[in-house]
Amino acid sequence: MDSVSFMTPKEARQMIRDNQWIKPTAGVASGYTQANLVILPKKYAFDFLLFCQRNPKPCPILDVTDMGDPHPPLFAPDADLRVDLPKYRVYRYGELVEEPTDLLHLWNEDLVAFLIGCSFTFEKALLQGGIPVRHIEAGCNVPMYKTNINCKKAGPFEGPMVVSMRPIPEHLVVKAVEITSRYPNVHGAPVHIGNPSSIGIRDLENPDFGDRVVVGENEVPVFWACGVTPQAVAMHVKPEIMITHAPGHMFITDVLDENLR
Amino acid sequence: MDSVSFMTPKEARQMIRDNQWIKPTAGVASGYTQANLVILPKKYAFDFLLFCQRNPKPCPILDVTDMGDPHPPLFAPDADLRVDLPKYRVYRYGELVEEPTDLLHLWNEDLVAFLIGCSFTFEKALLQGGIPVRHIEAGCNVPMYKTNINCKKAGPFEGPMVVSMRPIPEHLVVKAVEITSRYPNVHGAPVHIGNPSSIGIRDLENPDFGDRVVVGENEVPVFWACGVTPQAVAMHVKPEIMITHAPGHMFITDVLDENLR
Numbered sequence: 147m148d149s150v151s152f153m154t155p156k157e158a159r160q161m162i163r164d165n166q167w168i169k170p171t172a173g174v175a176s177g178y179t180q181a182n183l184v185i186l187p188k189k190y191a192f193d194f195l196l197f198c199q200r201n202p203k204p205c206p207i208l209d210v211t212d213m214g215d216p217h218p219p220l221f222a223p224d225a226d227l228r229v230d231l232p233k234y235r236v237y238r239y240g241e242l243v244e245e246p247t248d249l250l251h252l253w254n255e256d257l258v259a260f261l262i263g264c265s266f267t268f269e270k271a272l273l274q275g276g277i278p279v280r281h282i283e284a285g286c287n288v289p290m291y292k293t294n295i296n297c298k299k300a301g302p303f304e305g306p307m308v309v310s311m312r313p314i315p316e317h318l319v320v321k322a323v324e325i326t327s328r329y330p331n332v333h334g335a336p337v338h339i340g341n342p343s344s345i346g347i348r349d350l351e352n353p354d355f356g357d358r359v360v361v362g363e364n365e366v367p368v369f370w371a372c373g374v375t376p377q378a379v380a381m382h383v384k385p386e387i388m389i390t391h392a393p394g395h396m397f398i399t400d401v402l403d404e405n406l407r
Numbered sequence: 408m409d410s411v412s413f414m415t416p417k418e419a420r421q422m423i424r425d426n427q428w429i430k431p432t433a434g435v436a437s438g439y440t441q442a443n444l445v446i447l448p449k450k451y452a453f454d455f456l457l458f459c460q461r462n463p464k465p466c467p468i469l470d471v472t473d474m475g476d477p478h479p480p481l482f483a484p485d486a487d488l489r490v491d492l493p494k495y496r497v498y499r500y501g502e503l504v505e506e507p508t509d510l511l512h513l514w515n516e517d518l519v520a521f522l523i524g525c526s527f528t529f530e531k532a533l534l535q536g537g538i539p540v541r542h543i544e545a546g547c548n549v550p551m552y553k554t555n556i557n558c559k560k561a562g563p564f565e566g567p568m569v570v571s572m573r574p575i576p577e578h579l580v581v582k583a584v585e586i587t588s589r590y591p592n593v594h595g596a597p598v599h600i601g602n603p604s605s606i607g608i609r610d611l612e613n614p615d616f617g618d619r620v621v622v623g624e625n626e627v628p629v630f631w632a633c634g635v636t637p638q639a640v641a642m643h644v645k646p647e648i649m650i651t652h653a654p655g656h657m658f659i660t661d662v663l664d665e666n667l668r
Contacts, residue, residue, distance in 0.1 A: 192453040195460070196471055200481060210457055212562065219559060220461060298480060301473065 151176040155222065155398045159230040162398075165247055168232050170394035172266065179332075179406050180396035181208050181221065181261040182373045183231060184380060185249075185389035188213045191258040193301025194380065198260070200298040204307050204375035206263035206331045208399070214255035221261055221399040228253045233392035240384035245392055252389065262373050263332035264396060265310060267403045268325070275325045277318050280359045287393075288312070289353035290372050294346025295337065297379065305379040308354070309337060309345070309369040313361040322368060331406050338369040345369065412437040416483065416659045420491040423659075426508055429493045431655035433527065440593075440667050441657035442469050442482065442522040443634045444492060445641060446510075446650035449474045452519040454562025455641065459521070461559040465568050465636035467524035467592045469660070475516035482522055482660040489514045494653035501645035506653055513650065523634055524593035525657060526571060528664045529586070536586045538579050541620045548654075549573070550614035551633050555607025556598065558640065566640040569615070570598060570606070570630040574622040583629060592667050599630040606630065 150158065151173055158175040161167045171180055186194055191213070198205035209218040216227045228249040236244040236252065246252070265288070269279050281288045288310045295307040314322045319339060327335040338345045350367060351358055355374060361367050380388055391397060411419065412434055419436040422428045432441055447455055452474070459466035470479040477488045489510040497505040497513065507513075526549070530540050542549045549571045556568040575583045580600060588596040599606045611628060612619055616635055622628050641649055652658065 188453075192449075192456065192474075195453065195456055196473075199456070199460075199468060199471060207460060210460060212457075 150174045155400045156224065158398050159222075159225055162232050163226070163229045168247055171232060171396045171398060172394065175398050177402055177404075179208070179221070179399045179401045179403050180264055180266050181399055182264050182377075183227065183234075183389070183391040183397050184260045184262060184376060185227075185257050186260070186380060186385055187256050187387060188258050190302075190383070190385055193303055194260065194376075197297070197300035197303040197379065198262070198376060200300055201307070201375070202330070203333060203337060203371035204297065204373065206333060207260060208263050208331060209261040211259040213258055216253060216259065218259070218261055218399070221401050225397075227259045227397065231391050231395055231397050233395040235390045235392050237381065237388045237390070239386060240381050249389060252387070261397060261399070262376060264373055265333060265370065266396070267332040267406055268329045270403060271325050271329065272322060275321060277314060277322050277325070280313050281357065284359055286359065287356035289357060289359055290355040290374055291342075291347045291369075292354045297375065302383045303379050305375075305382055307337070308372045308375045308378055310356070310372040311350070311353070311359075311367050311369050313359065313365040314368045316364050316366055319366055319368060326370065329406060333371045333373070336368050336370050340366055342367060411435045416661045417485065419659050420483075420486055423493050424487070424490045429508055432493065432657045432659060433655065436659050438663055438665075440469070440482070440660045440662045440664050441525055441527050442660055443525050443638075444488065444495075444650070444652040444658050445521045445523060445637060446488075446518050447521070447641060447646055448517050448648060449519050451563075451644070451646055454564055455521065455637075458558070458561035458564040458640065459523070459637060461561055462568070462636070463591070464594055464598060464632035465558065465634065467594060468521060469524050469592060470522040472520040474519050477514060477520065479520065479522055479660070482662050486658070486661075488520045488658065492652050492656055492658050494656040496651050496653050498642065498649045498651070500647060501642050510650060513648070522658060522660070523637060525634055526594060526631065527657070528593040528667060529590045531664060532586050532590065533583060536582060538575065538583050538586070541574050542618065545620055547620065548617035550618060550620055551616035551635055552603075552608045553615045558636065563644045564640050566636075566643055568598070569633045569636045569639055571617070571633040572611070572614070572620075572628050572630050574620065574626040575629045577625050577627055580627055580629060587631065590667060594632045594634070597629045597631050601627055603628060
């Protein structure tokens with residue numbers, strides 16, 4: 147653990163705000179919950195919030211800002227979502243147009259920001275429970291797949307659930323379910339255990355997003371709902387503007403992982 | 408248990424739809440979750456949903472309809488919220504104007520319906536766990552109090568949390584916490600145990616809503632967040648129209664209490 151691990155969330159966000167940390171946030175302010183960011187125009191806000199309410203496993207809402215207000219009231223009221231993430235992605239009509247380090251030139255009264263739970267929290271709990279997490283061991287991205295599980299539609303937002311896969315040793319599968327069940331705000335228990343084709347995944351070797359990982363002998367592929375789902379669903383609507391965190395460049399909240407349970 | 412206890416939710420709703428049951432729903436379709444209803448114009452929908460998201464203990468959202476759609480997609484897609492409750496209350500600018508048995512004359516494309524968890528579910532679990540529930544024994548309403556705990560504001564919606572009180576024998580307090588903790592969708596664990604004045608309740612003998620109950624020797628007053636909170640908060644905004652269930656005349660969902668956990 148290096149010094150950024152021991153920073154408070156406030157110190158970490160100040161460093162990021164000052165553009166002194168333009169890289170992924172894994173390990174920064176260790177122990178504090180990190181969140182996915184989705185920003186949409188207010189005309190989509192009700193339907194998107196409703197989509198998340200109807201699909202809490204892939205879209206666990208942690209916090210939502212008031213219209214035009216960049217401060218997340220529950221998870222970090224002092225933070226400013228326009229400047230406190232290391233890197234953002236800006237999409238116009240579904241096309242990536244910019245990867246800025248702040249949103250000061252883009253933010254306006256018409257925008258609403260959503261913070262959505264991220265799997266960092268439960269992966270840490272798995273590791274602390276003695277359960278290996280393959281893509282962390284391998285130093286790559288978690289493999290993610292589109293499934294045949296349809297999310298519940300809300301207004302224009304609809305689409306398949308995206309899942310992430312972690313190979314778990316057979317004798318630890320129950321424990322992995324138990325541990326992740328305790329974290330409903332970060333995807334909770336798995337959505338499927340064992341048979342990829344049952345949820346419409348044809349080829350485990352070819353994830354739709356992220357990297358391939360090896361499933362060893364006496365290991366079972368275990369699938370959790372994935373926070374890429376709400377982004378994919380929003381993208382599909384091609385809103386005039388949509389802003390997200392850049393992959394891995396998350397928002398660091400004031401809430402301890404332990405208090406998220 | 409009489410015959411209405413054994414009805415399916417669908418049968419019970421048909422009986423109610425046919426105006427053959429215009430009375431409280433306690434005990435009807437036993438085992439199935441009953442819900443509070445709040446209907447508001449769509450211009451309030453985002454802020455009200457946000458208020459509930461920020462205050463999940465008093466306002467546990469079970470389901471929200473699409474704008475203008477009277478069918479709750481998650482909890483009873485075949486049901487029709489315009490006709491499937493025994494009695495409604497209609498408020499205009501905060502004033503009760505009507506108590507109809509259906510909403511066919513009032514429903515329009517501008518309305519959104521919210522189903523909110525109700526304490527019936529956890530009270531049944533308490534009883535099954537061997538924990539007495541005083542107001543049920545006494546055949547009266549649960550006592551409810553305004554507190555000094557402020558809800559988190561969202562748009563125009565703000566106000567104090569309302570709590571319900573149940574006297575629990577000292578040796579069963581821990582068990583009561585354990586049991587209700589398992590039901591976060593129906594107010595979950597208590598918000599306070601023991602000292603009414605700590606949460607701004609001056610006189611336990613004079614509840615703000617409902618009926619007084621006796622706190623016996625070796626009993627502790629235990630306070631849970633109450634579903635009256637979102638109604639009180641919405642009423643305070645004095646919307647041009649707001650519709651709720653009549654007290655005790657709840658909506659019967661297709662979801663088993665056991666599956667709400």
